[in-house]
Amino acid sequence: MRTQVVIIGGGPSGLLLSQLLLRRGIDNVVLERKTRDYVLSRIRAGVLERGLLELMREAWVAGRMEREGFAHDGALIAHEGGTFHIDFKALTGHSVMVYGQTEVTRDLYDAREAAGAETLFEVEQVEIHDADGDAPYVSFRQHGETRRIDCDFVAGCDGFHGVSRQTIPLSVRREYEKTYPFGWLGILSETPPVDDELIYANSARGFALCSMRNANLSRYYIQCALSDKPEDWTDAAFWQELKRRLPGEVAERLVTGPSIEKSIAPLRSFVCEPMRWGRLFLCGDAAHIVPPTGAKGLNTAASDVHYLYNGLRQFYEEGDSEGIDRYSERALARVWKAERFSWWFSSLLHRYPDQSAFDLRMQTAELEFLRTNRAAQQAMAENYVGLPY
Numbered sequence: 502m503r504t505q506v507v508i509i510g511g512g513p514s515g516l517l518l519s520q521l522l523l524r525r526g527i528d529n530v531v532l533e534r535k536t537r538d539y540v541l542s543r544i545r546a547g548v549l550e551r552g553l554l555e556l557m558r559e560a561w562v563a564g565r566m567e568r569e570g571f572a573h574d575g576a577l578i579a580h581e582g583g584t585f586h587i588d589f590k591a592l593t594g595h596s597v598m599v600y601g602q603t604e605v606t607r608d609l610y611d612a613r614e615a616a617g618a619e620t621l622f623e624v625e626q627v628e629i630h631d632a633d634g635d636a637p638y639v640s641f642r643q644h645g646e647t648r649r650i651d652c653d654f655v656a657g658c659d660g661f662h663g664v665s666r667q668t669i670p671l672s673v674r675r676e677y678e679k680t681y682p683f684g685w686l687g688i689l690s691e692t693p694p695v696d697d698e699l700i701y702a703n704s705a706r707g708f709a710l711c712s713m714r715n716a717n718l719s720r721y722y723i724q725c726a727l728s729d730k731p732e733d734w735t736d737a738a739f740w741q742e743l744k745r746r747l748p749g750e751v752a753e754r755l756v757t758g759p760s761i762e763k764s765i766a767p768l769r770s771f772v773c774e775p776m777r778w779g780r781l782f783l784c785g786d787a788a789h790i791v792p793p794t795g796a797k798g799l800n801t802a803a804s805d806v807h808y809l810y811n812g813l814r815q816f817y818e819e820g821d822s823e824g825i826d827r828y829s830e831r832a833l834a835r836v837w838k839a840e841r842f843s844w845w846f847s848s849l850l851h852r853y854p855d856q857s858a859f860d861l862r863m864q865t866a867e868l869e870f871l872r873t874n875r876a877a878q879q880a881m882a883e884n885y886v887g888l889p890y
């Protein structure tokens with residue numbers, strides 16, 4: 502089998518890149534380790550930046566998102582019993598869109614099926630060969646058979662635990678990592694959201710986030726110990742703890758109900774450099790991870806897709822390799838800014854086990870500065886709605 506670009510990973514990065522390339526007539530195949538249903542069952546991101554919206558439009562998959570997504574012009578920050586508003590629209594001229602990653606992925610799979618594009622599911626033992634030469638190929642097993650695809654380029658869109666990053670030799674690869682001493686316990690419930698906008702809460706009992714997917718589907722998170730398990734938390738215990746971390750008037754209007762999903766995610770900051778090795782390009786979580794506080798994971802994956810798609814387009818349509826040669830440099834310049842924002846916003850809102858009385862005062866002073874200073878709010882809003890590509 503031969504194609505122009507082999508894309509490893511059928512998550513949002515791989516699917517979006519594939520769809521954009523197909524629209525330009527650039528042939529590609531997506532290899533996915535799991536089934537489509539499994540990929541669609543993963544509840545993850547829910548806040549989309551304008552750059553991702555533009556890419557969805559360019560890929561002709563934005564119709565349902567435009568109809569069913571919710572534009573958010575701002576967010577609330579809760580601290581010391583009250584809330585303050587950051588008005589993204591007034592400060593930057595832009596909003597964000599609340600539309601679940603699951604829905605983005607579903608729209609991309611539906612578009613692939615309608616176009617007859619090839620996705621090979623349940624592939625195992627994927628290996629990338631000769632990525633540092635002129636004729637790379639990818640081998641894998643599917644339904645008991647060993648197969649091989651020859652290609653011009655390989656896009657490693659296979660997430661943090663995939664094979665692509667590991668293919669780059671250790672002598673070339675540099676990894677930067679920070680782990681956080683807590684996780685996020687999240688639940689999804691078929692209840693109306695407590696507010697029209699997201700509420701990020703800093704409380705003495707730890708961080709909390711009130712988020713949503715639609716008018717009757719809410720997503721709530723609380724900071725928890727890394728040793729906690731979802732089954733340690735009954736729904737009643739979760740709601741009680743969430744209410745204790747929110748200002749009284751917000752807690753009073755919170756509508757509770759049975760959870761339909763409950764999970765714990767650890768928090769991590771991670772960057773791999775470079776994001777290109779020969780004819781292999783890393784994209785999305787394969788190259789970097791952020792703590793979810795700033796809603797940057799999926800959005801930073803999308804900015805990688807933007808740079809790689811345009812680099813490949815330039816290569817195939819104009820015979821110019823400048824875009825792919827500078828892919829790693831351009832993608833990383835934006836990745837590090839998203840890392841900085843996610844790290845800063847996490848540091849501002851969580852309780853850390855080793856925080857001194859001085860550290861707590863610094864956190865309060867920083868929140869107070871953000872509450873009262875327009876320049877600080879503008880810097881926050883510009884990062885939240887997404888820095889330009």
Ligand SMILES: Cc1cc2nc3c(=O)[nH]c(=O)nc-3n(C[C@H](O)[C@H](O)[C@H](O)COP(=O)(O)OP(=O)(O)OC[C@H]3O[C@@H](n4cnc5c(N)ncnc54)[C@H](O)[C@@H]3O)c2cc1C
Pocket residue numbers: 509510511512513514515532533534535540544545546547548602624627658659660661662663664765766784785786787793795796797798799800802
């Ligand atoms: C629990 C959780 C909660 C999150 N919440 C948020 C949030 O609230 N906000 C936010 O912005 N971000 C969030 N994120 C991050 C966001 O979901 C990711 O940044 C986004 O999914 C990245 O997309 P991706 O396509 O690069 O990687 P992934 O979504 O990880 O997709 C990679 C795909 O590759 C496949 N794969 C892996 N290995 C192989 C292989 N060897 N061969 C073939 N296929 C392979 C996987 O099955 C998967 O489908 C969360 C992440 C997690 C894990």
